[in-house]
Amino acid sequence: MDELFAPPRETWQRLSPNFLRLKRRMVLATWGVLIVLAVVPSAIWAPWWVAALAGVALAGVMVWRFMRIARWVASWGYAERDDDLYLTHGLFWRSLSIIPYGRMQAVNISSGPVERAFGLATVQLVTAADQSDATIPGLSAEAASELRDRLTAAAEARGMGL
Amino acid sequence: MNQLPPERLHPLTPFVKGWVGLLAIVFFVGRSWLENGGRFDVDHVTWWVWILLAAMVGSVLLGLASWRATTFRLDDDALRLATRFIWNTSTVINYSKVQSIDIVSPLAARLVGVCSLRIDVGSGAPHKLEYLGRARAERVRDELARRAALVRDAGRGGTPMAGAATSVRTDDARAVPQQRGALFRSDDVVVSVPPARLVAAVVTSGEFLGSIVFALVALLPSILTRQFVLAGLLVPAVWGLGALVVNRVVKEWDYRLHAPARGVVRVARGLTDTVSQTVPVERVQGFELTQSWLWRRFGWWRVRFTVLGYRGDDADEGGSTVLLPVGSWAEVEAALSAVWPGIDLGSLQWQALPPRARWLHPLDWRQRGWAVNPQVVADRSGRLNRRISLVAPARAQSWAVQQGPLERRLGLSGFSVQISGHVVALNVTGVEPTVARAFAESFSGWVRAALTSRTLFDPASRPVGSCADPALSAAPQRQS
Numbered sequence: 071m072d073e074l075f076a077p078p079r080e081t082w083q084r085l086s087p088n089f090l091r092l093k094r095r096m097v098l099a100t101w102g103v104l105i106v107l108a109v110v111p112s113a114i115w116a117p118w119w120v121a122a123l124a125g126v127a128l129a130g131v132m133v134w135r136f137m138r139i140a141r142w143v144a145s146w147g148y149a150e151r152d153d154d155l156y157l158t159h160g161l162f163w164r165s166l167s168i169i170p171y172g173r174m175q176a177v178n179i180s181s182g183p184v185e186r187a188f189g190l191a192t193v194q195l196v197t198a199a200d201q202s203d204a205t206i207p208g209l210s211a212e213a214a215s216e217l218r219d220r221l222t223a224a225a226e227a228r229g230m231g232l
Numbered sequence: 233m234n235q236l237p238p239e240r241l242h243p244l245t246p247f248v249k250g251w252v253g254l255l256a257i258v259f260f261v262g263r264s265w266l267e268n269g270g271r272f273d274v275d276h277v278t279w280w281v282w283i284l285l286a287a288m289v290g291s292v293l294l295g296l297a298s299w300r301a302t303t304f305r306l307d308d309d310a311l312r313l314a315t316r317f318i319w320n321t322s323t324v325i326n327y328s329k330v331q332s333i334d335i336v337s338p339l340a341a342r343l344v345g346v347c348s349l350r351i352d353v354g355s356g357a358p359h360k361l362e363y364l365g366r367a368r369a370e371r372v373r374d375e376l377a378r379r380a381a382l383v384r385d386a387g388r389g390g391t392p393m394a395g396a397a398t399s400v401r402t403d404d405a406r407a408v409p410q411q412r413g414a415l416f417r418s419d420d421v422v423v424s425v426p427p428a429r430l431v432a433a434v435v436t437s438g439e440f441l442g443s444i445v446f447a448l449v450a451l452l453p454s455i456l457t458r459q460f461v462l463a464g465l466l467v468p469a470v471w472g473l474g475a476l477v478v479n480r481v482v483k484e485w486d487y488r489l490h491a492p493a494r495g496v497v498r499v500a501r502g503l504t505d506t507v508s509q510t511v512p513v514e515r516v517q518g519f520e521l522t523q524s525w526l527w528r529r530f531g532w533w534r535v536r537f538t539v540l541g542y543r544g545d546d547a548d549e550g551g552s553t554v555l556l557p558v559g560s561w562a563e564v565e566a567a568l569s570a571v572w573p574g575i576d577l578g579s580l581q582w583q584a585l586p587p588r589a590r591w592l593h594p595l596d597w598r599q600r601g602w603a604v605n606p607q608v609v610a611d612r613s614g615r616l617n618r619r620i621s622l623v624a625p626a627r628a629q630s631w632a633v634q635q636g637p638l639e640r641r642l643g644l645s646g647f648s649v650q651i652s653g654h655v656v657a658l659n660v661t662g663v664e665p666t667v668a669r670a671f672a673e674s675f676s677g678w679v680r681a682a683l684t685s686r687t688l689f690d691p692a693s694r695p696v697g698s699c700a701d702p703a704l705s706a707a708p709q710r711q712s
Contacts, residue, residue, distance in 0.1 A: 074633060074645055074665040153680050165634040168672055172683050173629050198540070198652035199629035228683075 075158050075166050082147025082158065088188045089208025090143045096184070097139055101132035148206055150220065153228065155195070157204060169204050172228040173197045177218045181211070193217055238303035238314070242346050245363045246295025250288065251340040257288050304361060306375060309383075311351070313359070329353045330380040331515065332496070333373045335508040337366075342506060349373060377493070377510070422497070422570045423556060423563045425487040433532055433558035434480045438524030438617050443473045483507075484557040491570045499552070509552065513571050515540040518623040518656035519555065521564060525616040532558045535567060538653030553655050572608075572624065580610050588642050589662030602660045604671060606678045609649055611660050623649050623658045626682035631675050633668045636661075647671050 105128045113121035142161050149156040154170040176196040185191060191214035195204035209217065247254060260281045301317035311330075313323040331354045337347035346363035349372060353359065364372065434440055447469035454460055485503035492498050499509045517538040527533070535556040556567045568575050580603035590597045596615040603610040612620045628649050635645040639661065645668045646661035 074635065074669050154676055162637050163634065164640075165632050166672065167630055167632040168676060169630040170676070170679055170683070197629040197650070199650040200652075200654070201650045201657070202630040203632065204630060 075164055077147065077149050077158075078151055078156055079149065082149055085143060085146050085206075085208040086190060086210040086213065088190055088210065090140060092184065092188045092190060092208070093139045093143055094136060097132065097135050101128060101135065104128060105132070143208070146206070146208070150217075150224075155204075155221070157206065165203065167203050169195055169197060169202060170228070171221065171224040174221060174225040177221045177225070179214050179218055191215075193221075195221065238305040238312075240303055241299060241361065242363045242365055242368075243299065244344050244346060245299050246292055248341050248344055248346060248363055249295060250291055254288065254292075257285055260284070306372070306379070311376065313361070323359060325351060325353060325359060327376070327379045327383040330376060332510040332512050333376055334358075334510055335369055335373060335506075337502075337506040339504040342504075347506075351376070373510075377496070381493070381495075420491065421488050422491050423487075423489040423559055423567050425484070425557055425559065427485055429532075430484055430487065430557060431481060433527065433530075433534075434477065436524070436526040436530075437480075437534075438526075439476055440473070441524075441526070443469060443476060447473065480557065483552070484554065487557050489556065489567055489570060497570050499555075501552075507552075511539055511571075516571050517627045517651040517653055518621065518658070519568060520656045521620040521622070523618040527558075528618070531560050533561060533564045534558055535564055536655050537571070538651060538655040540652055568622075575608060575622075580605070580608070582610075582612070583663075583667075585662045586644070586664060589644055591642055592638060592644065592662045600662070602663070604674075606681065609658060609675075611658050621656055621658045623651055623656065624682070625675060625678040627651050628675070628679055631672060633672050635665075649675070 105125055108128055109121045109125045112124055138161070145161055145164070146159045148158070153172070154168050156166065156168055158164070158166040174195050175198060178194045178196060179191050180194065181191040185208075189211055190208050191211045193206045193209060193214050195202070197204065206214075206217075264281070298315070298317045302313070302315045304311065304313045310327060311325040313321075313325070315321045331352045333352070334350040335347050336350055341347055341363055346365055347369050348360055348362040349364060349369050351359045351361070361369075361372070447466055450465040450469045453465065482503045483505075484501050487499070487501045490498040490500065495513055497511050497513060499507075499511065501507055501509075517540060520536045521533050522536070523533050533556075534554070536553050537555045539553065555571070556564060559567065565577055568577070582601040582603045585593070585597060585600050589600075593600055593613075596613055599615050599618065600613045602612070607624065609623050609625070610620060612618065629651055631647065631649045633645060633647050639645055642662075643665070644662050645665045646659065646663060647668045648657075648659040651657075
């Protein structure tokens, strides 16, 4: 099945390693909050074993997601070819999208507060179709802005309107 | 630039806009006149009728003043609309921005003989010229379309025709050139749908029958429990039925498809409100052909299309997404050829899904199929209600190969093509992975060729056979 999502040339360009760190900490933070929210009220109002069960179950899910997030981040890849951009991602729902440069209406870079703390940014390619799945998260800020410059130059050179 | 004096809209405009109030006045005054045995007795008219009358007279006067202050003019480079009444507004519509021009005639306007012009500039709401006499509106539309085409051709490096844009007044029929010459073919009708067929098709369509079933189901509790108050559940079902009938029959009555000029098709339809809708073919993204199970015995299909800029089914204002409300297969092919000349549905080689895709599509595995060639990509599905989607590489925004967990278990995958709009979508699931990847790679080449050649369908450039990639030319499916 790997030939289906193989890169067009040698290898995929991967995301920044900081992204894995960011995602791991987000998993710990989110699930930690959930565990506290589940365990504390049930320890107060329910028998102790309910709280323990909830805590163990949620902790198990957290560990599973923690280990899986590395594979999920590693599944992201992009490749810039002559006329189009290849983008792949996903573990359960794997996909490989191809967007021609001539169809890119705009290239947006956005960076939330957490991403900024890790020096990362998200690049979004805007086409005329809403369903185009063309977002690359977790690139370093310099790589993101260089990618945007390359893509905008390529899109202008090949721009064919709508 | 010769400055001709600007033109006015039709003088009956304020009366058409306020027809409801006028009708109310006529009703009440007439009633009190009749009640008094044919004499008009001022004392017997109640006080609120006076207030209504005063309000209506006031608004008619305002409308008249606004009519006097509204002008428009077709200049060298743009259409200029100006209103100098309380608020001064001035709108300049460059000919290069004009995408399409529709003529809409609501019921009240039709009774008087006027109609309104909707000018679509591609972004934002369309501009309206309300109201103009019918013949004058057609002159304005044709002249505007002619100038827009001239500007577009000049912008692409073509040579502008003789008699290029100078200011002209459209209320003089002699000043506007008649539509002759290389730019306009004869205004023939490509397809027309007789009203009887439309009604029969609506009554046998899947949506109508579904609403009837829903109404019967809604009636069931009140029958079983013998409580008639539960028949109130019928109200939404009847409402849905009524809305369907109004939408289909009233809006698509006397449907005619014209091909008046290169690059444009025109749709004329409507029972109470007539609409003449112009669609530039460059903005058509894809087609969807549907056939409900009762229509199969008549061989009827319904064609919808995605037009860039039409938000959903805006059928009231002329932005309908229906190309052909109901037609035979030959009429479908004629309608599609009017929009995409050179498309040949008969040359599509349909490929079947492998047998293990039955787990993915248990109900309609046998009916599913796909066909690709450098001009068009097609996908069909549906057992009871059949559906065929058509997308051209020249209009594709992006395409993708995808694989869900069930497909991975079966060793299959899927491919999809994204176009703008939400009416048509092409998503094929359950094909061999090699086929999907080969499609993605070949599609890149077809999109590049289509974008650089800038023609959508050129029969001369169609390659012999379907496509060069052997992975995509598996054994063709039997015609089912």
